[in-house]
Amino acid sequence: MGSDEYLVELKDVCVYFTERVGLFRKRVIKALDHVSLGIRENDVIAVVGESGAGKTTMGRVILGLQKPTSGLALFRGKDIYSLRGREFEEFRRSVQWVPQDPYSSLDPSLTIGEQLMAPIRRWNPKVNAEARAEELLKLVGLVPPSFYMNKYPHQLSGGQRQRVAIARSLASNPRLIVADEPVTMIDSSLRIGFVNTFIELMRRSSLSLVFITHDLALARILLLKSGRGRIVILRNGRIVEEGDVNEIINNPKDEYTKVLINAAPDLKRWLKNREEGV
Amino acid sequence: MPLLSVRNLNVEYRLPDLKIAVKALKGVSMDVNKGEIVSIVGESGSGKSTLALAIMRMLKPPAVVRGGSIYYNGVDILSLSEHEFNLKYKWVKVSMVPQASQNIFNPTMRIKDHFLDTARAHGISDEAEVLKRASEVLEFTKLDPARVFNLYPHQLSGGMKQRVAIALSLLLNPELVIMDEPTAALDVVTQMEILKLVKMINEELGTTIIFITHDISIVPMIASRVIVLYNGEVMEIGPTEDVIVDPKHPYTKALVQSIPSLSSSPEEVRPIPGEPPNPLEDIQGCPFWPRCQYAMDVCKVEKPGEYNVNGRVVRCHLYGK
Numbered sequence: 001m002g003s004d005e006y007l008v009e010l011k012d013v014c015v016y017f018t019e020r021v022g023l024f025r026k027r028v029i030k031a032l033d034h035v036s037l038g039i040r041e042n043d044v045i046a047v048v049g050e051s052g053a054g055k056t057t058m059g060r061v062i063l064g065l066q067k068p069t070s071g072l073a074l075f076r077g078k079d080i081y082s083l084r085g086r087e088f089e090e091f092r093r094s095v096q097w098v099p100q101d102p103y104s105s106l107d108p109s110l111t112i113g114e115q116l117m118a119p120i121r122r123w124n125p126k127v128n129a130e131a132r133a134e135e136l137l138k139l140v141g142l143v144p145p146s147f148y149m150n151k152y153p154h155q156l157s158g159g160q161r162q163r164v165a166i167a168r169s170l171a172s173n174p175r176l177i178v179a180d181e182p183v184t185m186i187d188s189s190l191r192i193g194f195v196n197t198f199i200e201l202m203r204r205s206s207l208s209l210v211f212i213t214h215d216l217a218l219a220r221i222l223l224l225k226s227g228r229g230r231i232v233i234l235r236n237g238r239i240v241e242e243g244d245v246n247e248i249i250n251n252p253k254d255e256y257t258k259v260l261i262n263a264a265p266d267l268k269r270w271l272k273n274r275e276e277g278v
Numbered sequence: 279m280p281l282l283s284v285r286n287l288n289v290e291y292r293l294p295d296l297k298i299a300v301k302a303l304k305g306v307s308m309d310v311n312k313g314e315i316v317s318i319v320g321e322s323g324s325g326k327s328t329l330a331l332a333i334m335r336m337l338k339p340p341a342v343v344r345g346g347s348i349y350y351n352g353v354d355i356l357s358l359s360e361h362e363f364n365l366k367y368k369w370v371k372v373s374m375v376p377q378a379s380q381n382i383f384n385p386t387m388r389i390k391d392h393f394l395d396t397a398r399a400h401g402i403s404d405e406a407e408v409l410k411r412a413s414e415v416l417e418f419t420k421l422d423p424a425r426v427f428n429l430y431p432h433q434l435s436g437g438m439k440q441r442v443a444i445a446l447s448l449l450l451n452p453e454l455v456i457m458d459e460p461t462a463a464l465d466v467v468t469q470m471e472i473l474k475l476v477k478m479i480n481e482e483l484g485t486t487i488i489f490i491t492h493d494i495s496i497v498p499m500i501a502s503r504v505i506v507l508y509n510g511e512v513m514e515i516g517p518t519e520d521v522i523v524d525p526k527h528p529y530t531k532a533l534v535q536s537i538p539s540l541s542s543s544p545e546e547v548r549p550i551p552g553e554p555p556n557p558l559e560d561i562q563g564c565p566f567w568p569r570c571q572y573a574m575d576v577c578k579v580e581k582p583g584e585y586n587v588n589g590r591v592v593r594c595h596l597y598g599k
């Protein structure tokens with residue numbers, strides 16, 4: 001099948017949904033339409049696109065949660081949707097996700113400590129789950145960890161919950177994290193601290209990141225700080241542009257990329273236009 | 279005289295089980311001038327929604343107003359009876375687009391009924407007249423009333439829901455609309471369209487607008503003046519251009535530096551040091567001192583006064599005497 005040059009590879013993936021329109025008509029929604037993407041070890045990919053572009057669907061395909069209508073999704077060269085037994089477990093351990101909404105993804109009846117210790121016990125029965133949970137909290141900047149272990153999700157702010165969701169995604173020592181709009185629910189002034197958390201995580205261990213966002217400027221800083229990776233612009237289920245982030249922002253080829261760039265709030269551009277009297 | 283004038287407003291949320299009160303607004307004073315778009319910017323928990331709800335007199339227990347006044351055209355609306363306020367002010371003169379208005383709709387009600395309900399709540403029951411007016415405001419927000427009236431909320435995209443919420447706020451032709459984070463849940467392209475709509479409402483209908491956001495980088499796209507809140511207190515007030523080009527308050531400076539632009543170098547974008555304030559903790563002195571790189575001894579014990587710096591309000595000891 002595919003090469004194992006990639007940790008995860010999408011080959012010509014389509015995901016189509018049919019939606020009923022009225023009584024007899026049906027409409028096909030092309031959530032992903034012939035998408036190919038290779039994710040290496042230690043890779044960083046920022047996926048940018050407007051609402052409904054197919055970003056979450058792409059994440060779900062990578063995570064083994066959405067079987068493509070056609071095309072292949074491979075983990076180390078093998079079809080994710082045919083993996084069984086130990087190979088499937090290995091895939092599940094290696095590819096984790098930080099979901100879009102930290103409000104619904106954490107269990108309201110469990111303390112933060114319990115939310116973290118359950119997956120740690122599942123994936124690493126031998127380690128001291130409590131000590132490891134505290135370590136994960138420290139990694140994502142929730143210090144002192146003892147303050148958070150006995151709290152319930154509703155006692156934390158949106159940004160803190162989002163950090164817990166990241167800590168939980170790390171419980172299995174994954175090789176790839178798919179973070180679906182992890183910063184949408186948190187203040188713009190806190191987002192950069194968040195990106196720094198990911199950078200720090202990738203500096204400490206071999207970890208790839210698929211970072212889904214519509215904050216283009218933040219995606220750019222993530223890529224520049226990590227010193228690797230690329231940006232993928234998604235529209236109507238298709239990759240319209242892909243490559244080096246500065247190259248694409250300074251010299252967009254696709255009309256839609258230009259629309260995204262122009263719509264991005266940008267204080268420096270505003271200052272410059274103002275000086276030039278535009 | 280300003281259209282709206284908030285003076286020394288204090289609001290608390292009482293937490294009975296904790297025998298403690300969260301002081302959500304601490305001595306907030308600010309003005310809104312007729313015809314302007316003014317932005318209130320601040321991070322989560324800074325008190326933006328509390329301020330909006332206080333102006334609308336929509337605060338619910340455990341919230342209590344602990345002092346201060348809100349003048350609308352010179353009338354202290356906090357001293358009016360609820361009946362009089364609802365009859366003469368609420369939605370008639372001042373209306374709002376609530377935060378997360380994507381979720382305010384009743385999922386079992388068609389859009390049409392949301393308009394009828396809102397009108398009925400303010401004593402207007404002539405359906406034909408309400409629907410005529412509703413059509414006008416929906417058209418103004420670039421929606422097709424014939425189509426949208428019969429849809430259920432889940433059949434609308436996020437951007438369409440936001441347009442409907444804005445149309446609802448305009449139903450009784452108010453002078454002032456408070457919009458609480460109207461673009462926070464939208465992607466940048468849809469956000470841009472909503473910002474254009476808000477500007478158009480201001481320019482063509484003459485509506486005064488308070489635009490609440492946590493993102494200071496969209497403020498210059500929309501507002502001529504900006505009010506910066508932090509931990510329930512005003513930090514800085516001034517013309518948008520001045521505040522962003524040359525922020526005077528250390529918090530405003532840090533805020534501007536924390537937001538990346540498309541051409542920022544990674545080094546120039548810096549998180550605001552330290553942690554956001556804990557709402558249960560009552561910080562003595564200036565609320566920003568634990569995170570402020572300019573903090574002096576006086577900052578930890580004494581609340582800074584309101585200083586006038588080149589026509590701007592700045593509450594920071596650096597500008598005292």
Ligand SMILES: Nc1ncnc2c1ncn2[C@@H]1O[C@H](COP(=O)(O)OP(=O)(O)OP(=O)(O)O)[C@@H](O)[C@H]1O
Pocket residue numbers: 017018019029030031049050051052053054055056057058
């Ligand atoms: N289970 C499903 N059934 C029908 N349509 C679906 C389903 N899942 C996704 N879609 C459709 O596929 C398209 C892509 O959806 P997706 O959730 O991937 O977008 P997104 O980029 O994540 O958007 P958002 O930012 O709003 O979350 C949309 O048109 C969506 O309505």
Ligand SMILES: Nc1ncnc2c1ncn2[C@@H]1O[C@H](COP(=O)(O)OP(=O)(O)O)[C@@H](O)[C@H]1O
Pocket residue numbers: 291300301302320321322323324325326327328329340557
């Ligand atoms: N129902 C409530 N009960 C207790 N505290 C509350 C409640 N609503 C808001 N608060 C507190 O009041 C402060 C200001 O909240 P809010 O006005 O909602 O902020 P913003 O809209 O800027 O995010 C915060 O510290 C928040 O935790």
Ligand code: SF4
Pocket residue numbers: 527528529564565566567568570571572573574577582593594595596
């Ligand atoms: S008053 Fe002091 S601590 Fe507060 S912002 Fe000014 S210098 Fe910083």
Ligand SMILES: [Mg+2]
Pocket residue numbers: 055056100180
């Ligand atoms: Mg999504």
Ligand SMILES: [Mg+2]
Pocket residue numbers: 326327377458
């Ligand atoms: Mg709010």
